Amino acid sequence: METNSTENEMAITTNIISAEALLEHWQGHRRLSRKVIEAFPEDQFYTFSIGGMRTYAELTMEMIGLAAPGIRGIAFGDWTFSDPVLDHSTPAPATKAEVLNLWDLVTDYINTLWPQIPAQRFQEVEAAFGMYENTITGTILYLIDNEIHHRAQGFVYLRALDVQPPFFWDRN
Numbered sequence: 001m002e003t004n005s006t007e008n009e010m011a012i013t014t015n016i017i018s019a020e021a022l023l024e025h026w027q028g029h030r031r032l033s034r035k036v037i038e039a040f041p042e043d044q045f046y047t048f049s050i051g052g053m054r055t056y057a058e059l060t061m062e063m064i065g066l067a068a069p070g071i072r073g074i075a076f077g078d079w080t081f082s083d084p085v086l087d088h089s090t091p092a093p094a095t096k097a098e099v100l101n102l103w104d105l106v107t108d109y110i111n112t113l114w115p116q117i118p119a120q121r122f123q124e125v126e127a128a129f130g131m132y133e134n135t136i137t138g139t140i141l142y143l144i145d146n147e148i149h150h151r152a153q154g155f156v157y158l159r160a161l162d163v164q165p166p167f168f169w170d171r172n
Contacts, residue, residue: 028171
């Protein structure tokens with residue numbers, strides 16, 4: 001059977017997840033990560049580590065420092081770290097409450113910028129932070145994966161401190 005050559009050349013597109021569902025998925029992970037921060041004893045949040053890994057305060061600041069400029073880059077193509085508060089090497093604020101406040105500000109920032117992302121932008125290829133070339137969707141998935149990775153370290157820390165971590169599936 002012969003097929004029309006234009007049929008063979010047509011790209012097949014499958015939408016797996018909507019932009020709204022992807023945002024909800026990311027924010028679900030952020031809600032769970034926030035619970036991990038809350039579960040840490042205040043002093044251990046800043047001092048406890050295992051095997052030379054960074055403290056959970058430092059890991060949290062990396063998550064914050066990637067998410068805030070990450071959503072700005074995703075929305076507008078601006079991948080700079082011009083704001084020292086958003087730079088992932090910035091030390092954590094002095095209290096866990098201040099860290100949680102910063103976490104919540106970044107969550108609000110993501111929610112504010114997300115609707116400004118044009119639909120076609122998700123498939124565009126760009127070098128995030130000037131280094132990591134990927135589609136915008138791929139970059140979002142990287143940000144989520146990075147957070148999951150560091151949250152898992154937090155789970156290990158909490159268990160070592162004899163603190164029950166939140167359930168990994170509870171993203172409400």
